[in-house]
Amino acid sequence: MKFGHQLKTSLYPEWVFYYVAYDKLKAELKTRISENNGRWTEDDELVFAELLEKELDKVYSFQKVKSGEIMRRLQHSKQEVEQIINSNDAHNEDYAVLEEELQHIIADVHDLAKFTRLNYTGFLKIIKKHDKLTRWILRPIFMVRLNSKPFYKENYDALIVKLSSLYDTVRTRGKAHGGDSSAGGSQQAFVRQTTKYWVHPDNITELKLIILKHLPVLVFNPNKEFNSADSAISSVYFDNEDFELYMGRLEKSEGAEALRLRWYGGMDQQQIFVERKTHREDWTGEKSVKARFPIKEKYVNAFLRGEYTMDATVAKMRAEGKKSEKEIAEFEQLAAECQYGILTKNYAPVMRTFYNRTAFQLPGDARVRISLDTELTLIREDNMDGRVRSGDNWRRMDIGIDWPFSQLPDEDICRFPYAVLEVKLQTQHGQEPPEWVRELVNSHLVESVPKFSKFIHGVSTLIEHRVKLFPFWYHQMDIDIRKPASKNISISRPDPSGYSTPANTTSDEDPDTRITVCDGDEEEGYQGGAKRAQDYEWVDEDDEENPLEPSDNWIQRRSPSSEQVPLLGGQRRPIKNRNSLISPFKPGADTLRYLFRRNKDRANDGGEPVDGSQTTYLVTPPGRKIATLVRVEPKVYFANERTFLSWLQFTVMLGGLSLGLLNFGDKISRVSAGLFTFVALSFMVYALVTYHWRAYKIRHKELGPFDDRIGPTLLCFILLTALMTNFFLQWVYEKKRP
Numbered sequence: 252m253k254f255g256h257q258l259k260t261s262l263y264p265e266w267v268f269y270y271v272a273y274d275k276l277k278a279e280l281k282t283r284i285s286e287n288n289g290r291w292t293e294d295d296e297l298v299f300a301e302l303l304e305k306e307l308d309k310v311y312s313f314q315k316v317k318s319g320e321i322m323r324r325l326q327h328s329k330q331e332v333e334q335i336i337n338s339n340d341a342h343n344e345d346y347a348v349l350e351e352e353l354q355h356i357i358a359d360v361h362d363l364a365k366f367t368r369l370n371y372t373g374f375l376k377i378i379k380k381h382d383k384l385t386r387w388i389l390r391p392i393f394m395v396r397l398n399s400k401p402f403y404k405e406n407y408d409a410l411i412v413k414l415s416s417l418y419d420t421v422r423t424r425g426k427a428h429g430g431d432s433s434a435g436g437s438q439q440a441f442v443r444q445t446t447k448y449w450v451h452p453d454n455i456t457e458l459k460l461i462i463l464k465h466l467p468v469l470v471f472n473p474n475k476e477f478n479s480a481d482s483a484i485s486s487v488y489f490d491n492e493d494f495e496l497y498m499g500r501l502e503k504s505e506g507a508e509a510l511r512l513r514w515y516g517g518m519d520q521q522q523i524f525v526e527r528k529t530h531r532e533d534w535t536g537e538k539s540v541k542a543r544f545p546i547k548e549k550y551v552n553a554f555l556r557g558e559y560t561m562d563a564t565v566a567k568m569r570a571e572g573k574k575s576e577k578e579i580a581e582f583e584q585l586a587a588e589c590q591y592g593i594l595t596k597n598y599a600p601v602m603r604t605f606y607n608r609t610a611f612q613l614p615g616d617a618r619v620r621i622s623l624d625t626e627l628t629l630i631r632e633d634n635m636d637g638r639v640r641s642g643d644n645w646r647r648m649d650i651g652i653d654w655p656f657s658q659l660p661d662e663d664i665c666r667f668p669y670a671v672l673e674v675k676l677q678t679q680h681g682q683e684p685p686e687w688v689r690e691l692v693n694s695h696l697v698e699s700v701p702k703f704s705k706f707i708h709g710v711s712t713l714i715e716h717r718v719k720l721f722p723f724w725y726h727q728m729d730i731d732i733r734k735p736a737s738k739n740i741s742i743s744r745p746d747p748s749g750y751s752t753p754a755n756t757t758s759d760e761d762p763d764t765r766i767t768v769c770d771g772d773e774e775e776g777y778q779g780g781a782k783r784a785q786d787y788e789w790v791d792e793d794d795e796e797n798p799l800e801p802s803d804n805w806i807q808r809r810s811p812s813s814e815q816v817p818l819l820g821g822q823r824r825p826i827k828n829r830n831s832l833i834s835p836f837k838p839g840a841d842t843l844r845y846l847f848r849r850n851k852d853r854a855n856d857g858g859e860p861v862d863g864s865q866t867t868y869l870v871t872p873p874g875r876k877i878a879t880l881v882r883v884e885p886k887v888y889f890a891n892e893r894t895f896l897s898w899l900q901f902t903v904m905l906g907g908l909s910l911g912l913l914n915f916g917d918k919i920s921r922v923s924a925g926l927f928t929f930v931a932l933s934f935m936v937y938a939l940v941t942y943h944w945r946a947y948k949i950r951h952k953e954l955g956p957f958d959d960r961i962g963p964t965l966l967c968f969i970l971l972t973a974l975m976t977n978f979f980l981q982w983v984y985e986k987k988r989p
Contacts, residue, residue: 447701630664
């Protein structure tokens with residue numbers, strides 16, 4: 252889709268005069284070039300630069316004014332809500348009026364975020380077209396002007412936090428949340444489900460606004476003013492040079508562990524959490540577990556070297572008497588096991604993950620928990636290639652939480668192109684997830700990526716030369732995850748008639764064809780300073796099949812492609828629109844690590860025609876494989892053994908027949924007995940070899956194939972030959988008898 256058409260169909264009609272005049276600027280370029288017979292003069296450059304500056308002023312001024320207006324409206328609504336709550340004669344109609352006003356504010360925030368993205372993309376595209384057509388390089392100069400009026404850097408997180416709190420108050424009519432009414436029931440009565448999704452940057456704000464209508468943003472300290480550092484979460488993952496932990500987590504081996512050190516907020520935080528995640532297979536009857544304990548930052552290095560233990564902390568806990576002896580024993584055991592593993596298996600810092608988390612959850616209600624991690628960044632912490640990064644320290648000190656970490660070299664950092672959405676459900680057996688959750692995870696806003704791991708992706712991307720197995724989601728990385736906007740879920744603007752109308756949808760637009768431009772028992776939300784978390788906590792992590800995940804069907808897709816410029820200035824990837832999800836549960840073990848395109852995106856800003864399509868070719872580098880999810884339960888081994896015993900049963904029958912012919916038959920029968928004995932031994936050897944071959948593939952979680960077309964066919968031919976030989980000899984013998 253051409254950007255000019257995309258801009259016309261995506262803009263909000265009431266703001267039409269404040270968008271960048273993309274078509275006008277493009278026409279100005281073409282007119283001046285054609286009038287000068289293909290030449291571009293200095294006067295032309297000055298005039299065009301002046302037009303561009305005026306457009307930038309227009310967009311920046313409108314965005315600034317509109318943002319301030321939304322904040323004032325939100326503040327006014329907050330005052331009205333407080334007045335209604337404090338009054339004794341509050342009516343439901345009063346809350347309904349306020350809720351409608353907040354719906355308008357939500358729609359305005361959505362449209363303003365989209366306004367920002369469209370205009371930023373428009374400026375970059377017109378500059379690219381200018382530099383290509385005129386051969387005059389304007390981009391570096393204009394980027395300086397763009398940074399002086401950074402309308403595209405507007406962060407709506409603080410506004411969303413305030414809007415969420417206010418909307419939740421109005422939605423509940425000022426009543427406090429009562430918590431989960433079923434929380435007191437038996438834990439065995441609940442089914443816990445966790446699913447993960449990627450979210451394109453174009454859809455992040457819209458997704459947040461949709462979720463906050465159902466769940467408030469989780470804030471640990473509502474009395475503290477929001478600060479961007481409050482949502483920052485950093486983790487340093489450990490592994491050894493053989494990458495045992497990486498391989499175990501990637502292959503989902505029984506008992507596989509992940510070890511990390513995590514802190515919330517900036518580098519000045521003194522409380523560090525040592526966390527260990529242990530994977531358990533379903534057939535064991537146990538749940539995957541995440542356990543953690545706190546340690547002061549000044550003791551971390553000594554703890555990793557074995558010079559410091561948690562004995563003093565344990566003694567203090569016993570003296571305070573706030574925790575039971577069982578909890579203290581578990582704390583002590585966890586600390587000792589983590590330290591022992593680090594010392595004996597030579598675990599060292601390998602990878603750091605950084606992201607800003609927005610958590611949505613009703614206070615005290617664990618039935619639906621949603622977290623959205625944005626600005627996800629993966630950073631090397633190891634010293635394996637001779638470069639000193641963390642050195643003798645447990646983390647590198649040349650960075651903090653100053654995303655996008657522009658001071659780091661490219662080989663040390665991976666700025667993940669998408670946000671990561673995690674949906675955690677706790678429902679009773681047989682109970683369906685809430686309808687709005689099902690609509691959300693099946694909408695155009697998200698792309699399902701079951702079992703996605705930040706640690707695994709970081710290692711496989713930044714230290715790929717040291718690993719031979721890669722995660723199954725690699726084939727999704729170079730594909731555009733945006734899909735046509737669905738009607739069932741969107742930001743709606745209340746209409747005076749009583750109906751809701753989708754925000755920023757023009758009257759002549761066809762919504763069917765429009766492409767949108769675009770871990771504790773409680774979620775970790777905005778901290779409000781240092782996180783007042785439990786000193787020690789256990790968290791179940793579900794590995795069961797999930798009804799929210801897509802069916803395991805491979806879908807080959809051909810769909811429109813278009814060139815898009817990322818809002819956050821990251822490196823652009825070749826992209827491809829997709830209309831359905833790909834599941835990793837089907838054969839594809841030796842599919843590719845790198846994605847190469849035969850046909851690249853067109854360089855001009857017009858993009859591909861709507862009916863254009865591209866083909867992605869997958870090529871695996873020598874010695875490298877893509878990991879696929881294969882779950883092996885004990886019954887699989889038993890099935891292999893039963894098959895082996897079935898073959899042995901047949902060989903025993905043939906052996907008994909051979910013995911009968913040998914002991915009670917004539918000379919010809921003894922020859923036949925020898926033939927059938929050979930056939931029985933052949934069947935036995937084949938069954939034994941096949942049994943061990945299949946057992947090897949099962950143990951190594953290979954996808955197969957497990958069938959053998961040649962072996963049984965050959966054995967049947969041998970058996971048929973033996974029977975025919977027996978009949979032939981008997982016929983000859985009878986013929987020669989007098």
